[in-house]
Amino acid sequence: MAVRDEWAISCRDLAGRKRELTVFVSSERVVLVAPPGEAAVLAPLDVGRLRAALRDAVVQVARSGEEPETEDE
Helix, strand or coil, X not given: CCCCCEEEEEEXXXXXXXXXXXXXXXXCXXXXXXXXXXXXXXXXXXXXXXXXXHHHHHHHHHHHHHCCCCCCC
8 A cells, every 4th residue: 555645635715716735744744734825715525634634644654653763783
């Protein structure tokens, strides 16, 4: 199973234009990127998608922390 690096969630800005929220993992942290300088307006279904993306990103971070470390001897 491939690990996803990035999730995109559809939303709209306050003017009703289509935008995206992006969730990704960087240096074992979850990053949420909103439309630049705007608010993100989410429909109920999109809130569920955001929740799922955040959950998946946290799982990915947890798994990367469990990887065995190798010692160079």
